[in-house]
Amino acid sequence: xxxxxxxxxxxxxxxxxxxxxxxxxxxxxxxxxDAPGSSEPxxxxxxxxxxxxxxxxxxxQRERLGFGTAFIDTTKGVLSEPVPFxxxxxxxxxxxxxxxxxxxxxxxGLLANSVYRLIMHFxxxxxxxxxxxxxxxxxxxxxxxxxxxxxxxxxxxxxPLFLPVVLxxxxxxxxxxxxxxxxxxxxxxxxxxxxxxxxATALFQIVPFCGPFVAAIWxxxxxxxxxxxxxxxxxxxxxxxxxxxxxxxxCCCVGGLLLMFGGLAGMLNR
Amino acid sequence: MxxxxxxxxxxxxxxxxxxxxxxxxxxxxxxxxxxxxxxxxLHLDHLGMTMCALKLITGIPCPTCGGTRAxxxxxxxxxxxxxxxxxxxxxxxxxxxxxFLADLLLVFRRRALDVSVTPAVAxxxxxxxVAALGANWLYLVLVGR
Numbered sequence: 001x002x003x004x005x006x007x008x009x010x011x012x013x014x015x016x017x018x019x020x021x022x023x024x025x026x027x028x029x030x031x032x033x034d035a036p037g038s039s040e041p042x043x044x045x046x047x048x049x050x051x052x053x054x055x056x057x058x059x060x061q062r063e064r065l066g067f068g069t070a071f072i073d074t075t076k077g078v079l080s081e082p083v084p085f086x087x088x089x090x091x092x093x094x095x096x097x098x099x100x101x102x103x104x105x106x107x108x109g110l111l112a113n114s115v116y117r118l119i120m121h122f123x124x125x126x127x128x129x130x131x132x133x134x135x136x137x138x139x140x141x142x143x144x145x146x147x148x149x150x151x152x153x154x155x156x157x158x159x160p161l162f163l164p165v166v167l168x169x170x171x172x173x174x175x176x177x178x179x180x181x182x183x184x185x186x187x188x189x190x191x192x193x194x195x196x197x198x199x200a201t202a203l204f205q206i207v208p209f210c211g212p213f214v215a216a217i218w219x220x221x222x223x224x225x226x227x228x229x230x231x232x233x234x235x236x237x238x239x240x241x242x243x244x245x246x247x248x249x250x251c252c253c254v255g256g257l258l259l260m261f262g263g264l265a266g267m268l269n270r
Numbered sequence: 271m272x273x274x275x276x277x278x279x280x281x282x283x284x285x286x287x288x289x290x291x292x293x294x295x296x297x298x299x300x301x302x303x304x305x306x307x308x309x310x311x312l313h314l315d316h317l318g319m320t321m322c323a324l325k326l327i328t329g330i331p332c333p334t335c336g337g338t339r340a341x342x343x344x345x346x347x348x349x350x351x352x353x354x355x356x357x358x359x360x361x362x363x364x365x366x367x368x369x370f371l372a373d374l375l376l377v378f379r380r381r382a383l384d385v386s387v388t389p390a391v392a393x394x395x396x397x398x399x400v401a402a403l404g405a406n407w408l409y410l411v412l413v414g415r
Contacts, residue, residue: 095292165301172298180396189292248333 001030056090057197060097074101078200082222086229089197091190099164102196106163109202109215111156116208118152171195174227177241183233194226284386291382299370302363306345315342333407334359336415356415358406 001010010030057077062070077085171192178184178191201222204215220242228238309315315338324332336356343352344363352360372383387395 161304165304168297168301172294176399179392180399182396187292188294 054088054090056093056097057085057088059101059197060090060093062097071101071104074197075105075200075203078197078222079203079218082225083229085197086194086226089193089226089230091186091193091230095189095192095196098193098196099167102167102199103160103163105199106167106202107159109199109205110159110163112206113212114152114155114159118149121148167192167195167199173245174223174241177244178227178231178233178237181237181241183227183231183237183241185231185233190230191227194223194230198222198226282388282391284384286384286386287376287379287381288384289381291384293373293377293382295366295369295371295373295383296377299366299373302341302366303370306341306363309338309342310345313342315339331407331410331415333403333410335410354413356406357409358402 058065058070058073060070065073074085171188171194174195175184175188175191184191198219201215201219204218205211207214223242224235224238226238227233227241228235231238320326320335322332322335324330325335334356337359340352340355340360341363343349343355344360349360349364352363369383376382
């Protein structure tokens with residue numbers, strides 16, 4: 001049997017997707033190898049139902065390129081040329097490699113951020129600049145003075161465990177929004193892949209002070225571009241899928257960010 | 271195509287055990303389970319302060335307010351209490367349980383539960399989900415979560 005999209009032989013016709021091009025074999029079933037037209041020249045990196053040239057990003061070819069080169073090329077692609085990167089990103093083919101990349105880059109960012117917060121904790125002496133009885137003041141005080149060695153160790157040790165969970169849940173929220181907006185043209189895996197590779201922006205957290213905020217904003221931009229290119233939808237629809245949960249559903253997270261800003265400002269004022 | 275399991279009429283809803291599919295029930299159920307364990311162990315549902323900026327600034331709860339407390343109540347098997355705290359979060363968590371168990375059984379056969387619907391049903395579901403989110407938020411505002 002061969003793939004109806006890229007016309008490469010299928011190792012296992014029971015698989016739902018072509019392992020070469022990611023074509024959905026539910027939509028168009030495999031065709032026998034001796035069928036008319038089956039000997040047409042192969043289309044490298046063909047894609048389901050379109051003429052896209054979708055191949056795996058450099059990270060998914062790291063056995064050939066080498067770990068370091070694949071990591072640098074993938075990161076460079078996401079950060080400097082997100083449109084061609086996500087346009088050429090395969091939207092299926094397994095979640096292991098993208099998840100590995102997302103957790104790796106996310107953990108590097110988390111580690112850098114944790115170290116800076118610990119340094120700030122020692123500079124500020126662990127004391128909160130804001131005190132008071134109102135919930136807002138208590139929360140501000142907790143954010144300012146509540147990051148000690150214990151929290152640092154918890155974050156560093158449990159980070160690799162929680163980062164995949166954050167990626168899965170984040171991609172789940174985006175995919176649900178895409179479904180509600182009628183833009184989920186590809187499977188959840190495509191959304192998860194975008195979220196994982198967009199984690200390249202977490203590396204900005206290596207830059208102290210402004211790094212986390214640049215990472216957050218650049219991450220949103222990368223997600224919008226990635227979802228738009230992966231699902232073949234407009235930038236507006238992708239932006240809606242990314243921003244609506246932040247504005248409406250996850251204002252708790254926005255509150256956390258605002259309080260971090262407040263905490264930082266409070267520390268600098270002392 | 272190799273699929274098996276419950277197959278409802280193709281025109282409305284199809285539930286199948288898809289070979290090589292992503293076990294999303296296992297992923298989301300596992301994540302939820304981890305979250306529930308943390309809520310129960312760290313008593314995150316009894317913080318004594320709100321983490322919601324919208325509620326802090328305006329006094330109006332956001333659509334997810336009460337979600338952590340609902341999960342906390344579910345870990346103590348208080349289903350009515352969880353439904354009263356945040357109906358949508360509680361229902362969502364309860365729906366994930368059978369999905370998680372089904373995927374847990376199927377994963378050893380390298381299959382995953384897959385649900386597909388027709389475009390008409392998808393449109394209806396979209397309207398239903400948006401209406402449910404709105405109704406849930408209205409309920410949270412009225413009861414003052």
